[in-house]
Amino acid sequence: MFRKKKSPPKKGQPRKSKSLRPAFTRAGIAVLLVSLVAFIFYANYLDKVIRAKFDGKRWSIPAVVYARPLELFPELAFTPEMLEAELQLTGYRKEQQAAAPGGYDRKGNVMHLVTRDFYFTDGPEKSAAVTVTFAGRRVATLSRTDTGERLSLVRLDPARIGSFHPREHEDRVLLTRKDLPDLLVKSLVAVEDRHYYIHFGVDPLAIMRAMFVNLRAGETVQGGSTLTQQLVKNFFLNNRRTLGRKINEALMAVLLEMHYTKDEILTAYANEIFLGQDGGRAVHGFGLASQFYFRRDVKDLTPAQVAMLIGMIKGPSYYDPRRNEQRCLQRRQVVLEMMREAGVISEEQFQTARAARLESSDTIMSGFNRYPAFLELVRRQLDRDYREEDLTGDGLKILTTLDPQVQMQVEKHLSATIATLEKRTNRKGLEGAVVVSSRDGGEILALAGGRHPLKPGFNRALDAQRPIGSLVKPAVYLTALASGYTLATPVDDVAVTLASAGARKWRPANFDKQEHGRVPMYEALAQSYNLATIRVGLEVGVDKVVANVRRLGVDRDFSPYPSFLLGAAPMSPLEVSQMFQTLASGGFYLPQRVIGSVLTADNKVVKRFGLSVEQRFPADLIFVLNNALKRVVSEGTAHSLVSYIPDHINVAGKTGTSDDMRDSWFAGFTGDKLAVVWVGRDDNKPTRLTGSGGAMVVWGKIMQALPLQPLELTEPQGIEWARMDAASLHSLTDYFGEKAWLPFLAGTTPRQTVTARQQAPQQASPPPPAERRRKSGTGLWDTIRGWFR
Amino acid sequence: MKTTKTVHVWNPLWVAGLLFAVNLLLHGCAARQQPARETVISKPPVQEKTAAGSLLASAHQSVQSGQFNQAEVTLERALRVEPRNARLWHEMARVKYGQGDYGQTVQFCLKANSLAGRDAALIRQNWQLMSRAYAKMGDTDKAEQAKMKAEAAN
Numbered sequence: 001m002f003r004k005k006k007s008p009p010k011k012g013q014p015r016k017s018k019s020l021r022p023a024f025t026r027a028g029i030a031v032l033l034v035s036l037v038a039f040i041f042y043a044n045y046l047d048k049v050i051r052a053k054f055d056g057k058r059w060s061i062p063a064v065v066y067a068r069p070l071e072l073f074p075e076l077a078f079t080p081e082m083l084e085a086e087l088q089l090t091g092y093r094k095e096q097q098a099a100a101p102g103g104y105d106r107k108g109n110v111m112h113l114v115t116r117d118f119y120f121t122d123g124p125e126k127s128a129a130v131t132v133t134f135a136g137r138r139v140a141t142l143s144r145t146d147t148g149e150r151l152s153l154v155r156l157d158p159a160r161i162g163s164f165h166p167r168e169h170e171d172r173v174l175l176t177r178k179d180l181p182d183l184l185v186k187s188l189v190a191v192e193d194r195h196y197y198i199h200f201g202v203d204p205l206a207i208m209r210a211m212f213v214n215l216r217a218g219e220t221v222q223g224g225s226t227l228t229q230q231l232v233k234n235f236f237l238n239n240r241r242t243l244g245r246k247i248n249e250a251l252m253a254v255l256l257e258m259h260y261t262k263d264e265i266l267t268a269y270a271n272e273i274f275l276g277q278d279g280g281r282a283v284h285g286f287g288l289a290s291q292f293y294f295r296r297d298v299k300d301l302t303p304a305q306v307a308m309l310i311g312m313i314k315g316p317s318y319y320d321p322r323r324n325e326q327r328c329l330q331r332r333q334v335v336l337e338m339m340r341e342a343g344v345i346s347e348e349q350f351q352t353a354r355a356a357r358l359e360s361s362d363t364i365m366s367g368f369n370r371y372p373a374f375l376e377l378v379r380r381q382l383d384r385d386y387r388e389e390d391l392t393g394d395g396l397k398i399l400t401t402l403d404p405q406v407q408m409q410v411e412k413h414l415s416a417t418i419a420t421l422e423k424r425t426n427r428k429g430l431e432g433a434v435v436v437s438s439r440d441g442g443e444i445l446a447l448a449g450g451r452h453p454l455k456p457g458f459n460r461a462l463d464a465q466r467p468i469g470s471l472v473k474p475a476v477y478l479t480a481l482a483s484g485y486t487l488a489t490p491v492d493d494v495a496v497t498l499a500s501a502g503a504r505k506w507r508p509a510n511f512d513k514q515e516h517g518r519v520p521m522y523e524a525l526a527q528s529y530n531l532a533t534i535r536v537g538l539e540v541g542v543d544k545v546v547a548n549v550r551r552l553g554v555d556r557d558f559s560p561y562p563s564f565l566l567g568a569a570p571m572s573p574l575e576v577s578q579m580f581q582t583l584a585s586g587g588f589y590l591p592q593r594v595i596g597s598v599l600t601a602d603n604k605v606v607k608r609f610g611l612s613v614e615q616r617f618p619a620d621l622i623f624v625l626n627n628a629l630k631r632v633v634s635e636g637t638a639h640s641l642v643s644y645i646p647d648h649i650n651v652a653g654k655t656g657t658s659d660d661m662r663d664s665w666f667a668g669f670t671g672d673k674l675a676v677v678w679v680g681r682d683d684n685k686p687t688r689l690t691g692s693g694g695a696m697v698v699w700g701k702i703m704q705a706l707p708l709q710p711l712e713l714t715e716p717q718g719i720e721w722a723r724m725d726a727a728s729l730h731s732l733t734d735y736f737g738e739k740a741w742l743p744f745l746a747g748t749t750p751r752q753t754v755t756a757r758q759q760a761p762q763q764a765s766p767p768p769p770a771e772r773r774r775k776s777g778t779g780l781w782d783t784i785r786g787w788f789r
Numbered sequence: 790m791k792t793t794k795t796v797h798v799w800n801p802l803w804v805a806g807l808l809f810a811v812n813l814l815l816h817g818c819a820a821r822q823q824p825a826r827e828t829v830i831s832k833p834p835v836q837e838k839t840a841a842g843s844l845l846a847s848a849h850q851s852v853q854s855g856q857f858n859q860a861e862v863t864l865e866r867a868l869r870v871e872p873r874n875a876r877l878w879h880e881m882a883r884v885k886y887g888q889g890d891y892g893q894t895v896q897f898c899l900k901a902n903s904l905a906g907r908d909a910a911l912i913r914q915n916w917q918l919m920s921r922a923y924a925k926m927g928d929t930d931k932a933e934q935a936k937m938k939a940e941a942a943n
Contacts, residue, residue: 438869
């Protein structure tokens, strides 16, 4: 050929007429060959693309994240409203009478629900029909709905709160071929692709019919696409109706059919088809769609519901049941007729379905990726143990510790309170973060990374590093107690000047710019006196305080500058939470957890994050410190917390304010929960808020909305109680005030005080004990008066 | 799940109530003045018909059949229901012992002791178990000390 091209054309001209035909044929063959080769290459390329896509999709089952399961038992502090909110989040539907799994009904204080099967770490929990009655904001009774048998404990299937998928803003409820009900498959084939089981990817008959119909109508009213073609189209999500596109789709459809079975393609279709939009999240697949529109599993759909979903394939937004109800209804009726014609449903079923209302549950607060800040923490914990591909590829089930009840209150009150605080201080731009955990389990129950819970971005709970201010003081006084100080040790709250090498002299001051003279140590903590703290801290050694902060669980290096004693070191709210966790649990370090277990798609436990404890500080030491932290709330800087949390809850906590009021902190715990709140600005400008004026208000509002256990500090062996006269620092035998009583480590009770009690050290209630009171009071009179208190 | 039906007249609750009433008469003011004070009296042994009790019973069964991991998960559930119940923490320690995790056995015993209050029997059991765990770890000194503490606990 090469030679021929070079040869002058003239040479061949005489023979033109003769050789024209063969030359033409040869050229034709050449062109044909070339295009065939090109086509093969192109087809090969398409084949690769479509197979990669298909396999990728087929196997890329996202890891699904679940909240903690709700465990109901008699006496649990829980209201019907809370249970309803929980069930809504978990995707239950409200019915006249709960009959099928995932349904519930409520008549005042009585609720019936039918739980759904769920496989937990400790095995399967079967679906159960349960009746719950409430009384006085508590669960009164639990029983089986059918037999009435009393139950001591019921575990609900947990809410899905998110998933990790390579494509964000997407989610699936992935179905296998087995999960697809016959009704759905048959209807789908009848409506969308009658020859599905016999064609090879494209259906020429259907295309011709469509062309005929469209020509007659003068516009595109009918498509001739097979399910396979539609699947291809969905893979690439391109709605341009160019001829090239169409041909490409058709080619890919044929190629798909060559590689995969009809069932595989059908399953992929059922999982891939686009069926609507839920805010920022695309609703793909029948699994998710039936949850989204009906709060049901696919297998529980009625013919009318199946018809509605199939009808929507044509145009999910055009036939949106929530926005275009009439249009959607008409389309459903058309589909129902096609289902009847194809014999998928009987005449009777057709009549019933046709008469059915277009029931679509209201737009719901769906749990899917609703808690991005918490999910971020889950992801980080997983990243330490898993590779990214494992997370997105295996369909793992991640069972977390999130308590939706707590999370809801955290989100609600953080944003509402911050808005109020902005108004009060007349400053915009406030932000906040909250971490709530269980006191003795160290499980993170809720987390807020900012005031707008749904807005992804800077996660302040994890990533904001801010000076913790006075939140460091418990560590200072802990160190002091361990070095021989007692809560009654007099400390001097008077000015101090510190010379630091090469820097200006540092003259720390109290918040009120006053000196308070000689005060007992517990008071210095309760009132958060800076000068006294500096003096105590320098006396015991800043390096020791730093070491104790590390022992409390913040495992980082801090320079032992004196300013560390006033909380100049920055920490994240999560780190602060870990630090206070060790105090709240009585000196036991519990690595905070967000994940309980990770299960494979077939329910094998691949990873457990079990409970573990490590005693870092002696129980008696922490007991004494925690008693002092209770005084912060009962008489100290957090005294105004009483406007939110009743006295008897006995909160222990600490306020924190950094320089110029840039950061407002509060960390505190009740009998069952520890919460840390930070309020400040991203630009680090002053907030005009103290710890108690900002963060503590958020803390109070959140905790106020939750059922709380009063804080009980179990008294360890060896604690001695003594009465103190706070004013004179001397014991007074006739001093009655409860505030005069302080706990001391064995052998450290100051001599001038009177040890109140000599009974067994584990004695239940701390002093003052009855017999002593009678000695000093009027006995019977006191007794009678006591009844009326 | 077992259910026990006890409707005796001498229900422990009645007895406790009666004792409480007598106590109130005798030491009324002390009892009334400390309502919010911490109570150190450890909770009574877990009743099987309570949520935590039924879980504990199930954990016991798992332990007996050597399914320690199962027991651990069940006990974690129970602890979520009653996190301050010293007996549950002690059971957790036994599970850790069964799993051969003697370091955690000691730690869970210490945690159980920190919540045990006046429950001398439980404190003794905790020290006994710690003694065994220390022995397994080859720390004979601590094993001996723990044994002595067990004997001293009453």
